[in-house]
Amino acid sequence: DAGVIQSPRHEVTEMGQEVTLRCKPISxxxxxxxxxxxxxxxxxxxxxxxxxxxxxxxxMPEDRFSAKMPxxxxxxxxxxxxxxxxxxxxxxxxxxxxxAIWMKAFFGQGTRLTVV
Amino acid sequence: SQKIExxxxxxxxxxxxxxxxxxxxxxxxxxxxxWYRQDPGRGPVxxxxxxxxxxxxxxxRLKVTFDTTLKQSLFHITxxxxxxxxxxxxxxxxKGYGGSQGNLIFGKGTKLSVKP
Numbered sequence: 001d002a003g004v005i006q007s008p009r010h011e012v013t014e015m016g017q018e019v020t021l022r023c024k025p026i027s028x029x030x031x032x033x034x035x036x037x038x039x040x041x042x043x044x045x046x047x048x049x050x051x052x053x054x055x056x057x058x059x060m061p062e063d064r065f066s067a068k069m070p071x072x073x074x075x076x077x078x079x080x081x082x083x084x085x086x087x088x089x090x091x092x093x094x095x096x097x098x099x100a101i102w103m104k105a106f107f108g109q110g111t112r113l114t115v116v
Numbered sequence: 117s118q119k120i121e122x123x124x125x126x127x128x129x130x131x132x133x134x135x136x137x138x139x140x141x142x143x144x145x146x147x148x149x150x151w152y153r154q155d156p157g158r159g160p161v162x163x164x165x166x167x168x169x170x171x172x173x174x175x176x177r178l179k180v181t182f183d184t185t186l187k188q189s190l191f192h193i194t195x196x197x198x199x200x201x202x203x204x205x206x207x208x209x210x211k212g213y214g215g216s217q218g219n220l221i222f223g224k225g226t227k228l229s230v231k232p
Contacts, residue, residue, distance in 0.1 A: 004159075033219065033220070035222075041224075042222060042223065042224030042225060043160070043205065043222040043224070043225075044222075045219060045220070045221060045222075048219050055219075056219060091159050091160075093159070095220075103209060103220070104150070104162050104165065105152075105160075105162065105207075105220055106162070107159025107160050107161070108159055109157075109158060109159055110157075110158070110159055
C-alpha cells in the first residue's frame with residue numbers, strides 16, 4: 001500500500017483565493033482525520049470522519065474552512081477565502097475504525113500551505 | 117480546561133545516554149496513550165501505544181510508562197543514537213464506548229537532538 005497520499009505537497013496562494021487540499025486514505029481504513037500543524041499551536045485536529053460521515057468538526061477554525069468525504073477513498077479540505085494566518089502544514093491521517101480496540105493513525109506527507 | 121503538555125520544546129543529550137521525555141495531561145480520560153516520531157518535512161509515525169491499565173511497555177530501545185493517577189507518561193530511549201534525533205509527540209486516544217472514541221489529541225512535541 002502506498003500509504004496516505006496528499007496533494008499538493010506545497011501550495012502558495014494569494015490572500016482571498018480558494019485553496020483545496022486533497023487526501024487519499026489507506027484502503028480499508030474507515031476513519032480519516034485532518035490536522036493542521038504550526039510552531040505556535042502544534043498539531044491541531046480540525047475534523048474527523050468515520051465511514052465518510054463527519055463526526056467532530058469542532059476544530060475547524062472558521063466557516064471559511066470546509067471538508068468533505070464523498071467516498072471512502074477521497075477527502076478534501078477547502079479554505080475559501082484564504083488568509084495569511086492559514087499558513088501551516090496540513091496533514092491528513094487515516095486509521096482503523098472507532099470501536100476497534102485501539103486506533104493507530106497513519107499520516108500523509110502533509111501539504112505546506114503559504115498564503116501571501 | 118483540557119491540556120496536553122510535553123515538558124520541553126527541546127532536549128539535547130549525548131550519544132549513548134538515555135533520553136527521557138514527559139507528557140502530562142489534564143481533564144482527559146484517555147483509553148490509550150500513544151507516542152509518535154516526526155522527522156522534518158514528514159508526517160508523524162506511530163511508535164508505541166500503552167493502555168490505561170498498563171504501567172509499562174517496551175519495544176527494543178524504547179520504554180513507555182503510564183501513570184493515570186499522576187496523568188503522566190514517560191518516554192525513554194536508551195543507548196540513544198544521532199539517528200534518534202527527531203520530534204516526539206504524545207497523543208491521547210480518548211475513551212469512548214467500546215474502547216477508543218476515535219480521535220487523537222496531540223501534544224506539541226519535544227525536539228530531541230542526540231549529539232555524537
